[in-house]
Amino acid sequence: MADELHRLTLHAAAEGLRAGQFTSVELSQALLDRIQAVDGHIGAYLTVTADLALEQAASADKRLAAGDSGPLLGLPIALKDVLTTAGVETTCASRILQGFIPPYDATAVTRLKQAGAVTLGKTNMDEFAMGSSNEHSAYKPVRNPWDLDKVPGGSSGGSAAAVAADECLAALGTDTGGSVRQPAALCGCVGLKPTYGRISRFGLIAFASSLDQIGVLTKDVTDAALLLGALAGHDPRDSTSAEEPVPDYAGELNRDIGGLRIGVAPEYFGEGLDPQVGNSVRAAIHALLGAGATEREISLPHTAYALPTYYVIAPSEASANLARYNGVKYGLSDPQATDVDEMMARIRGQGFGSEVKRRIMIGTFALSSGYYDAYYVRAQKVRTLIKSDFESAFENVDVIAAPVVPSPAFDLGAKLDDPVAMYQSDIMTLPASLAGLPCLSIPCGFVEGLPVGLQLIAPPFAESRLLQAAGAYERARGNLPAPTKAIDAK
Amino acid sequence: MTVATAYRTVIGLETHVQLRTNSKMFCGCAADYANAPPNTHVCPVCLGMPGVLPVINREAVDHTIRTGLALHCEIPEYAKFDRKNYAYPDLMKWYQISQYDLPLCIDGHFDVEVGGATTRIGITRVHLEEDTARLTHVTAADGAPASLIDVNRSGAPLMEIVSEPDIRTPAEAMAYGEKLRALLRWIGVSTANMEDGALRIDANISVWPEGEPTGDVKVEVKNMNSFRALGRALDFEIKRQTARRERGEPIEQETRGWDETSGTTLSQRTKEYAHDYRYFPEPDLPPLHIIRQRVDTLRTGLPRMPDQVAADLIEQGSPEADVAELVQDRPLTDYTLAVIEAGASASEAVTWIVHELRRALNAQTDKSTSTPIPPTEVASLLALRARGAVSSTMAGEVLDEMFDTGKSAAEIVQARGPQISGQDELLAIARQVIQENPQAVQDFRDGKGRALQFLMGQVMRITRGKANPQAVSTLIRTELDTTK
Amino acid sequence: MSIDRSQVDHAAELARLALSDDERERLRGELGQILQAFEALNTLDTEHIPPTAQVIPLGNVERDDKVADSLPLDSVLANAPRVEDGQIRVPPVLEGS
Numbered sequence A: 001m002a003d004e005l006h007r008l009t010l011h012a013a014a015e016g017l018r019a020g021q022f023t024s025v026e027l028s029q030a031l032l033d034r035i036q037a038v039d040g041h042i043g044a045y046l047t048v049t050a051d052l053a054l055e056q057a058a059s060a061d062k063r064l065a066a067g068d069s070g071p072l073l074g075l076p077i078a079l080k081d082v083l084t085t086a087g088v089e090t091t092c093a094s095r096i097l098q099g100f101i102p103p104y105d106a107t108a109v110t111r112l113k114q115a116g117a118v119t120l121g122k123t124n125m126d127e128f129a130m131g132s133s134n135e136h137s138a139y140k141p142v143r144n145p146w147d148l149d150k151v152p153g154g155s156s157g158g159s160a161a162a163v164a165a166d167e168c169l170a171a172l173g174t175d176t177g178g179s180v181r182q183p184a185a186l187c188g189c190v191g192l193k194p195t196y197g198r199i200s201r202f203g204l205i206a207f208a209s210s211l212d213q214i215g216v217l218t219k220d221v222t223d224a225a226l227l228l229g230a231l232a233g234h235d236p237r238d239s240t241s242a243e244e245p246v247p248d249y250a251g252e253l254n255r256d257i258g259g260l261r262i263g264v265a266p267e268y269f270g271e272g273l274d275p276q277v278g279n280s281v282r283a284a285i286h287a288l289l290g291a292g293a294t295e296r297e298i299s300l301p302h303t304a305y306a307l308p309t310y311y312v313i314a315p316s317e318a319s320a321n322l323a324r325y326n327g328v329k330y331g332l333s334d335p336q337a338t339d340v341d342e343m344m345a346r347i348r349g350q351g352f353g354s355e356v357k358r359r360i361m362i363g364t365f366a367l368s369s370g371y372y373d374a375y376y377v378r379a380q381k382v383r384t385l386i387k388s389d390f391e392s393a394f395e396n397v398d399v400i401a402a403p404v405v406p407s408p409a410f411d412l413g414a415k416l417d418d419p420v421a422m423y424q425s426d427i428m429t430l431p432a433s434l435a436g437l438p439c440l441s442i443p444c445g446f447v448e449g450l451p452v453g454l455q456l457i458a459p460p461f462a463e464s465r466l467l468q469a470a471g472a473y474e475r476a477r478g479n480l481p482a483p484t485k486a487i488d489a490k
Numbered sequence B: 001m002t003v004a005t006a007y008r009t010v011i012g013l014e015t016h017v018q019l020r021t022n023s024k025m026f027c028g029c030a031a032d033y034a035n036a037p038p039n040t041h042v043c044p045v046c047l048g049m050p051g052v053l054p055v056i057n058r059e060a061v062d063h064t065i066r067t068g069l070a071l072h073c074e075i076p077e078y079a080k081f082d083r084k085n086y087a088y089p090d091l092m093k094w095y096q097i098s099q100y101d102l103p104l105c106i107d108g109h110f111d112v113e114v115g116g117a118t119t120r121i122g123i124t125r126v127h128l129e130e131d132t133a134r135l136t137h138v139t140a141a142d143g144a145p146a147s148l149i150d151v152n153r154s155g156a157p158l159m160e161i162v163s164e165p166d167i168r169t170p171a172e173a174m175a176y177g178e179k180l181r182a183l184l185r186w187i188g189v190s191t192a193n194m195e196d197g198a199l200r201i202d203a204n205i206s207v208w209p210e211g212e213p214t215g216d217v218k219v220e221v222k223n224m225n226s227f228r229a230l231g232r233a234l235d236f237e238i239k240r241q242t243a244r245r246e247r248g249e250p251i252e253q254e255t256r257g258w259d260e261t262s263g264t265t266l267s268q269r270t271k272e273y274a275h276d277y278r279y280f281p282e283p284d285l286p287p288l289h290i291i292r293q294r295v296d297t298l299r300t301g302l303p304r305m306p307d308q309v310a311a312d313l314i315e316q317g318s319p320e321a322d323v324a325e326l327v328q329d330r331p332l333t334d335y336t337l338a339v340i341e342a343g344a345s346a347s348e349a350v351t352w353i354v355h356e357l358r359r360a361l362n363a364q365t366d367k368s369t370s371t372p373i374p375p376t377e378v379a380s381l382l383a384l385r386a387r388g389a390v391s392s393t394m395a396g397e398v399l400d401e402m403f404d405t406g407k408s409a410a411e412i413v414q415a416r417g418p419q420i421s422g423q424d425e426l427l428a429i430a431r432q433v434i435q436e437n438p439q440a441v442q443d444f445r446d447g448k449g450r451a452l453q454f455l456m457g458q459v460m461r462i463t464r465g466k467a468n469p470q471a472v473s474t475l476i477r478t479e480l481d482t483t484k
Numbered sequence C: 001m002s003i004d005r006s007q008v009d010h011a012a013e014l015a016r017l018a019l020s021d022d023e024r025e026r027l028r029g030e031l032g033q034i035l036q037a038f039e040a041l042n043t044l045d046t047e048h049i050p051p052t053a054q055v056i057p058l059g060n061v062e063r064d065d066k067v068a069d070s071l072p073l074d075s076v077l078a079n080a081p082r083v084e085d086g087q088i089r090v091p092p093v094l095e096g097s
């Protein structure tokens, strides 16, 4: 049994720990061994903090022995390298932050530690969370555990792959335009992005501040509920974090969804959607109906505008958020230079990857005088339209069902030289991000041996309802007839 | 031979004021770094580390609204912060959190007096932002030129007061600055010390030929660290720009720095980087809805403004010059009002406090204006003086003694014994003085008024101020008449 | 919408990005292509639509004016590329004048 510990879910492992079937040290060691064994093929981790993990595990075992029971006590979890970790290098997979060791933990990390979790290390990602394939990591690409020639999606590709390859029980990611849901779909795990403001952004290294939100990648819906419960809540250090009360997500999870109104929008099933993906999503919606839900057609007319809206707003905010990386205070630098202005520009030119530079340029351009109104202000207005599309839809439905990605994981390198094509892979995740809505991706089938996901979207702060719907689907779905993961065939 | 054109000067001032708060604008670091070693008041937020977020300091917002109210501004119900993007090594995030189109205060005015005339200067806006770190340019230990960054100042709450281009002369600009400093201290929002950078005034100045419409070519002048420097810098710019106009040379829009030593302004353009601040709403900070109740509470919390207090005192007969000087100093003004409250006449209290009390205070080692003498005591001393029980000279001495001993005015006067008004005693002294000063006597007879003052002064000296001035002057007059 | 080289150079200067000629040339094409996609936004009538800067309705989030701990000096400077006399040392800022 011990050699299979890494395959456990959070809740199963929690039971095992409480029942004394194994210790947190054994569990954590099992995962460290798994990372040791497979990560060379996957590249999910940038930093593995083995010693720290085993320390945390040992103290968790003491607490467990003392009858203590935090929700995540002793459970090994991975952290996307976009989250600051006190004393542990945090790079955002960028060369410009190489060697940066924050003196502070992100609030989400603090809460995990308070809940007794064991942190395994920092996961790989697209540089500064900008990308949809995880090929934009300055250090190494991440490979899809189902097919090592395919991308895992991005930007939380390392977190999604780590969960899919059983290199952690669960992982934290961040979602700005789909960076949790899209890799979750491509790697076949559950990916939840809560409402904007639900989880503190303090310590989340900003890409696009009005869109960034921490999310969770897990093996099932119960784990997503557990993890969200530990992370959600107001933080005085984040002025945009909501004061909304935090329900007992896990406790409310198994409520019957009888009468739940599922909205389906034709805009998400148009051309560009791989018919096989469309089929498995429709099948998933049928399964929900079988569980007692009802279907209603809705319209989200401005869906097509989400892509340009997002690619104006996110890069604009990014151009300011990434301005601080200039070789002066931390990270890549050149103290021997003779002129600080020249040095700062050169360091930025060398330290940022092509995608990051591209977005900084787009954002700088969109904000520059003469273009601000035509691009930035216009995009903010269209954002209002996209948001109100959802508001009117939610007058008639409780949850919206849609695909997550138009097609399954693509080959590494396939879209690397075609940014616009790469951006296209986000079209189904962008609208909910722009509206700040809670949404998730849950595996709903396989196309050519690769996982695809069902996206569920709920009104602001209706995470409980969202998880109940996902849970109901998960039960109705049962275990999917899955092919063997390439990483397990090794 | 061309006719000399007349020129019109247009000046607008941008004043940056460090607010007096406990903590910084967006983080909990102590805002008072004046005596702190470099980089000891720094946290991840004001250092601009990755992933950190700002949180608005309520007191800084209140101070800004207080200032706006004191400057007769409108306080809109909706305000927000924006990011002002510019790349300089002393700006930790490479953007400054400031306010662009929706500042906390708009459309105010400020009246300044120059040579008796009052000019109303429009206040465009008062907004809130954060200060930058301090850069010093040095030759490092290894002999190489380098710049050193002290982050203590980064994130200190900074208020910017922007005037309309209503200022016409350097004198007006200086008056505006001096009066603004007094106001800021009066309402307690800032130390407003120029020396330590708590008050920084930049000027936009252009010189235009009379009759020609005023365009928008503005030369911005910085680095004036005293009001005198402000005046000199503007004088220089007027001369420089006028000269260029006369030579038909264009005046470029640029930033120039005042150089104290050369007494000139110098262009500050470095490598020509394009300037475009790319303002956009700060996504990390929800907007501010300034409810009326908050404004009203702040308004009622404000002290009466120096102008009002001054008007009252002048109306009660105090000399304008003394009043103008008094209201530069709020604690001293409050003290004076208390003395008046205790029964002294406004005119006497103001003049006597501005001159005598301040002289005595400065004589004290403790230069602070918080005097250990209760206002009632000063009032009673003034009363004794008014009754003639103490001469002006003696009053001064009594005051000093009050400071030194803490005794009451009455006690001290008692101890010094009553004034000499006994005719015989005084007469003897008066005759002696007349004897010893024939020249003065002659002058008096030639009708020189000062001679009488001199002779009286002699009597006072001999009597150590204990003589009743009134009595002395009548005595001397009658003596000199009878001894014609 | 097509972008010319000077627009690329201007944006790169504002963003303080030292870019190679190849990068500038590639970006010129890509930016043009991307900005072209943005044109779709102009097909909508947004005249009377208010802009959305933040998605959840929050306001007046302020803190009390209380002092909290600053970092110890060594951790302020720990990540600095170069330090001198307790300050962050950078290459000289070449002032004009």
Ligand SMILES: [Mg+2]
Residues within 6 Å of the ligand: B016, B129, B160
């Ligand atoms: Mg300013």
Ligand SMILES: [Zn+2]
Residues within 6 Å of the ligand: B024, B027, B028, B029, B041, B042, B043, B044, B045, B046, B047, B155
């Ligand atoms: Zn701080």
